Amino acid sequence: MSDFNTNEPMIEMYIYETVQLIDRLEQLVMETEETASLAFAIDEIFRIMHTIKGNSMMMLYENIAVVAHRLEDLFDLLRKDESVVYDVGKITDLTLEMIDFVKAEIQKLERGITPNGNSDELKQTIVAYMNSLTFMNDQPDIKLEDTVDTNDQRYYLSPTKTEAKAENSVSAETDIQCYKASVHYEAGSGMENIRAFTFIHTVKEKWIEYHHYPKDVTNDPDAGTVILEKGFHIIFKTKLNETEVTALFDAISFLDHYILNPIDEQQYIDYLEAYQIDNVNTFISEPKVEKSAEEELEAAEDEMIPPAFETTETMPKSEDAAIEHIKKALNPKSKTDTSTKEVSVPAQTKAAMISVDVHRVDKLMDLVGELVVSEAMVTQNPEIQKLQLESFEKAARQFRIIMNDLQDTVMSMRMVPLALTFQKMNRIVRDMKKKIGKDVELVIIGEQTEVDKNVIENINDPLMHIIRNSVDHGIETIEERVDAGKNEKGTITLEAKHSGGDVWIIVKDDGRGLDREKILDKCEDRGILTKSREDYSDREVYEMLFAPGFSTKEQVTEFSGRGVGLDVVAKNIKKIGGSVIISSELGMGSEFAIKIPLTLAIINSMMMQVGKTIFSVPIVSIRSSFIANERDITTDPDGHEMVIVRGQAYPIIRLHKRYNLETEVKALSDGILMMIEENGRTRVFFADAILGEQQLVVKSPPHYLKHVEGLTGFALLGDGRISIILDPDQLVS
Structure with a gap:
């Protein structure tokens, strides 16, 4: 690679702009295939191709520039002559092949490797299709150069005019x-x-x-x-x-x-x-331009034009003349000055935005998190709490308000809509239905729902696996759907919505549904059943799909049957503190509901003490807290403690027993009970006391503690102590 290309900011800028252009291009060509027409998008597609070609040539990435140049020629042909008859599907295929090629080359760049993919075959395919278009439409032959480079110029960006x-x-x-x-x-x-x-x-x-x-x-x-x-x-x-x-x-x-x-x-x-x-x-300064006598006269006439709000008596009587008069009055300087050429980009709504490196935003988030801890260290200092300082408390409250606003602002900077991630699923459905011969429609709802950037980076692969499974496993063939009295076209709904401090992403299909007995048969063959088949709830059966290597597909295909997929879904979603709930009805369809946190950085939590240990639970998971009454405590036949609340029995989890902690508070009536609800399941935690609500900066646990179930992270408190953040989902399971 040349020295010119080793300029780090330029490579970063090239990667950023090319990724943005490619994503937009993919969205456009998917829309053109749906509408079976290029008319509404061809100009924008042409401009994108031209920009990719020009930027790639400037960076000397000729393999990308050449294939973009060929597609630019193709769209230029279609753009100039609307009478040309073309196959939208074929053009979409060629464009998507080009997109995949560019994506692969960009991934190399991101790893510090020079783009070296061979685009000759794709280039020849595009040229061959162009030649077939010119032949079938009686167009003159198109003479194409082998490259976009020339002998007398190294950095050349072709004109668009x-x-x-x-x-x-x-x-x-x-x-x-x-x-x-x-x-x-x-x-x-x-x-x-x-x-x-x-x-x-x-x-x-x-x-x-x-x-x-x-x-x-x-x-x-x-x-x-x-x-x-x-x-x-x-x-x-x-x-x-x-x-x-x-x-x-x-x-x-x-x-x-x-x-x-x-x-x-x-x-x-x-x-x-x-x-x-x-x-x-x-x-x-701009050059001074001498005006001719005629131009001076025209300028003088322009200055004499009356204002726009003249009375009707001074307006021309002719309707056309009146319109021209109004135009002149509203824009007296509209005459073209041939000596000075000012060209503007077509009018667009511009937002006052700047591009910021995501690492800087992450750093800012960390600093705000440390500020939260520092504020707690000051306001909760035992020496200060002993003093009755009204002015200090007032200043502390004001500081906390400002800090909360700052925290919300920084959080909003990291929020990214799910639109781009959801739109990528259109491509997966499109490619799969063409290869396996199914008619499937993807319906997207709530794509503007925003989540933390770090969350969105981890949700792409799980979502892709679930969509693939829905198309391959869930949706039946056209013949099967007709026999079952269903519409020939299967529907997969991809929906996102906020709920409290979480985001729910739901993938629902109207396919064949999950066969409980078939799943149990497979588990029985593998010897992973620990109790009789009848004792398993539907939810427990469906969760077996997340076991590593599990698959009910009898035949291995390009997309499934290898037992790889849903276990990856479970791992990636748990890694970001999320969970998956599967529900299904045989013959009617299945639903995968993914719950993910809005952000991974700061949480509102309730702190409680067990012995000398402090635990924290996310506020959104807490239903209530109360002191136990002896008459409400009972024991089930297996010896598990239960508490009766409004006629319903709930299991009790003693945290000191769960984590083998020493505490003097053993009697349920001496401590506090906290009811936790997660994924439709409810448990009651027993602790010594509740310490209060606080915002915590989440720190990931060290590798030697990641195997401990029920822990999601740690937080440093204002007095220097450490709080263990519990994972309600694991504890109630």
Whole structure:
């Protein structure tokens, strides 16, 4: 790889932008296949292809650039001639193949490996399809170059303008022309200095001479700020004609607008002198343009146009003339100035946003967490609590309010909608139904539900496995569905919703459902049943699907039957503190309900003491707490303690027995009972006392304690003690 490519920020920017473009491209082509038409998306797809090609060429990733270039040619053909008859499915297949290829190359880049995949076969397939289109539609043969590179330029970004393409992007040698240009990037695009550096390296081989301000865009730490506030200013000489120069500037990514002015030789010399003596204001100023007598007259007429709110007596009587009059009054400067060319990106709604490295957000979250602990260390200091300081308590309350707002703000910075993750499932369903011959529709609900970024990274694989199982195992073949009196098209519903401090992701299908007896037969064959078949509840039977290596599929296929999948689902979801509940009705369908925490960083918890140990339980899992009454305590036939609450018996878990802790509080009436509900199951914890509610910064347990069931993490308290955070889901199971 060249030295140019070893510039770390540029590679990061390339990866980020390409991933965003690829994800959007995948979404667009999936929509075009559903609607059987490219009409609504072809322009945007063409622009995405063009940007990927240009960025890849600039970075010298020719294998990506070539295949993107070929698809760009294909969509350019379809875009220019609407009469061409094409197969949407075939074009979707080719585009998705290109997307998969680019994704694989990007993964190499992320691991520090140079993209080296061979795209020749895919390129030839695209070219062959284009040739078939031209033949079937009586179009002239398309002459395609073998590469997108040329001998006289190394960093070349092809122009997008149709008129430039009509001239084959090659200008005849003309007289040298001088230009003055200023480039202004979109607010919030980020890394403006790197973008300016990229542009210069993209076009420098086409220019004879150039000078720009800021002068050092790579090493000057203030260059990005200067470009954002004042723009990136360039003077240059070139043999390109104005159309070709315009095309180069049109290809700039994240462009807000640019101003391009032809200047004469004397003006160029004046600007160069200002540049050499660091006369910045003169160098960045726009060139003065002498107006002709006619233009001066037109400008004077414009100044004399009456205001927009004139009385009707002064308005022209003709309707067309009146409309033109209003247009002039509202925009008196609308006449085109041919001497100064300002080009703006099509109007879009712009948000004041900046790109921030996720590691910085993680660091900020850690610091806020430590701030929570520090606040507790101050306000809960025994020496301070002995004092009656009203002013201190008032200041502490105000500080806590501000800190809570800060915490909520930082949390919101990490929140990401599930939309992109859910949209990726469309691709899985699409590919599977084509390969296994089933008609399946994916319905998405609640895709704008937001979760912590770390959570969303861990939910992708489990969700993918469940969707695959639903298509392969759950949904019947068309013939089976017709025989069962169902609609030929199977439906899988993917839904997300908030519930308290958790997010529920539900995957539901209307397929054949789970066969309880078949699952038990398989478990019996493997010898994993520990009691009689009749003693197992449906929920216990369905949870056996998560056993490693378990599969009811008789035949091994590309997608299932190897016993790998649902055990991965269980592991990944438990890793982020979540759980899965399976429900099913034979012949009617199945439902996988995944409960995951909204965030993994900070939780609201209730602390309780057992001996010298402090336990914490998430507030969202607590139903109530109460002191036991002796008459409400009973024992079941197996000797397990139970407490009667409103006529219902609930098992009691003595935490000191569960974790072998020493405590003087043994009688149930001397301690406190806390009722915990999780996944529809209820248990009652027995502890010495409740210490109160507190927000805790969750720290992962060390590796030698991860095998202890019922523990999800630890937290440092304000007085320096450590609290063990319990996992209610494991304890009630």
